[in-house]
Amino acid sequence: xxxxxxxxxxxxxxxxxxxxxxxxxxxxxxxxxxxxxxxxxxxxxxxxxxxxxxxxxxxxxxxxxxxxxxxxxxxxxxxxxxxxxxxxxxxxxxxxxxxxxxxxxxxxxxxxxxxxxxxxxxxxxxxxxxxxxxxxxxxxxxxxxxxxxxxxxxxxxxxxxxxxxxxxxxxxxxxxxxxxxxxxxxxxxxxxxxxxxxxxxxxxxxxxxxxxxxxxxxxxxxxxxxxxxxxxxxxxxxxxxxxxxxxxxxxxxxxxxxxxxxxxxxxxxxxxxxxxxxxxxxxxxxxxxxxxxxxxxxxxxxxxxxxxxxxxxxxxxxxxxxxxxxxxxxxxxxxxxxxxxxxxxxxxxxxxxxxxxxxxxxxxxxxxxx
Ligand code: ATP
Ligand code: MG
Numbered sequence: 001x002x003x004x005x006x007x008x009x010x011x012x013x014x015x016x017x018x019x020x021x022x023x024x025x026x027x028x029x030x031x032x033x034x035x036x037x038x039x040x041x042x043x044x045x046x047x048x049x050x051x052x053x054x055x056x057x058x059x060x061x062x063x064x065x066x067x068x069x070x071x072x073x074x075x076x077x078x079x080x081x082x083x084x085x086x087x088x089x090x091x092x093x094x095x096x097x098x099x100x101x102x103x104x105x106x107x108x109x110x111x112x113x114x115x116x117x118x119x120x121x122x123x124x125x126x127x128x129x130x131x132x133x134x135x136x137x138x139x140x141x142x143x144x145x146x147x148x149x150x151x152x153x154x155x156x157x158x159x160x161x162x163x164x165x166x167x168x169x170x171x172x173x174x175x176x177x178x179x180x181x182x183x184x185x186x187x188x189x190x191x192x193x194x195x196x197x198x199x200x201x202x203x204x205x206x207x208x209x210x211x212x213x214x215x216x217x218x219x220x221x222x223x224x225x226x227x228x229x230x231x232x233x234x235x236x237x238x239x240x241x242x243x244x245x246x247x248x249x250x251x252x253x254x255x256x257x258x259x260x261x262x263x264x265x266x267x268x269x270x271x272x273x274x275x276x277x278x279x280x281x282x283x284x285x286x287x288x289x290x291x292x293x294x295x296x297x298x299x300x301x302x303x304x305x306x307x308x309x310x311x312x313x314x315x316x317x318x319x320x321x322x323x324x325x326x327x328x329x330x331x332x333x334x335x336x337x338x339x340x341x342x343x344x345x346x347x348x349x350x351x352x353x354x355x356x357x358x359x360x361x362x363x364x365x366x367x368x369x370x
Contacts, residue, residue: 006146008042011062013204015069021190022152039080050129072311087330094139138162143337173347189251198227235289
């Protein structure tokens with residue numbers, strides 16, 4: 001079977017470190033491995049309207065931000081198709097038919113949706129479109145016959161929902177849809193990167209992010225203000241590294257070469273810490289201050305973000321070309337989803353125009369009546 005990848009992001013803000021480690025890095029690796037038949041990357045603007053109906057301008061403005069972030073992280077439009085969800089209306093048709101294959105109580109049980117409803121403070125005023133967005137994600141995935149979906153772990157319930165829809169559809173109407181699998185980052189700490197405020201998830205909607213496009217100064221300021229272990233008051237106090245976002249970020253981003261670069265004594269050539277385990281051990285037994293760890297994290301993040309920032313600066317001079325990449329990608333995406341929609345409608349028996357036999361039989365039925 002051909003391996004096809006579908007993944008995407010909501011244009012509700014610029015992309016952040018969580019996206020980088022949770023999904024973007026993997027996409028670039030998969031793209032450059034050359035092992036995949038096709039890679040589709042969706043800017044999910046239509047989905048983003050489900051919780052931003054009063055602020056469509058925000059969604060519209062962030063489309064280019066997400067596109068710039070993709071390209072500056074190494075997504076190559078020659079190898080991956082980047083497209084706009086709203087430019088592929090056939091996805092809405094698929095969503096409509098899939099809606100009948102899912103119960104309302106099943107939607108309400110989705111743990112990610114439940115948590116998002118709480119974060120967004122919807123209470124009882126939940127937009128219907130928002131409740132059904134996992135179904136529209138099933139349309140996004142199956143529309144491209146994707147079998148691989150690289151995501152952070154908050155998306156696992158969506159992939160499970162998609163798999164259920166596929167199984168139900170295929171059982172009722174015949175084997176048409178492909179059942180997808182999620183691909184999570186290998187590094188445990190990257191599956192759900194926490195926010196700088198210590199919240200379990202860095203998320204655009206929670207405003208607790210370090211953005212890929214933040215300036216050097218903004219990154220430094222955010223790192224220095226990060227939540228750490230609240231009981232680590234004095235430098236001499238023993239500290240907790242587990243659940244401490246500063247250490248989680250180090251787990252996600254630092255490499256042994258960073259210790260070589262930033263913890264080497266120039267005179268003795270000795271390393272103060274050889275690796276993260278040594279740094280963690282010192283913090284846990286006491287005697288290592290937050291400031292020193294944060295300064296190190298800042299260097300590590302600046303090293304990671306500097307090349308991305310540089311590429312973004314160059315791309316910002318070519319905005320119309322970036323939009324053209326999206327339009328070309330959307331045209332290509334639309335052809336593929338139209339083909340899937342055709343197969344879906346045919347399997348359901350809704351392709352009247354191509355069903356000559358059906359029209360002939362109807363004609364016979366009515367002529368025998370007369
Ligand atoms: P929003 O708050 O608008 O939902 P978001 O920050 O959750 O935005 P999405 O566009 O919903 O971002 O997510 C896009 C992809 O990035 C998904 O695959 C998701 O799993 C992944 N992702 C988002 N935040 C994180 C995170 N903190 N850690 C790891 N992966 C993440
Ligand atoms: Mg999200």
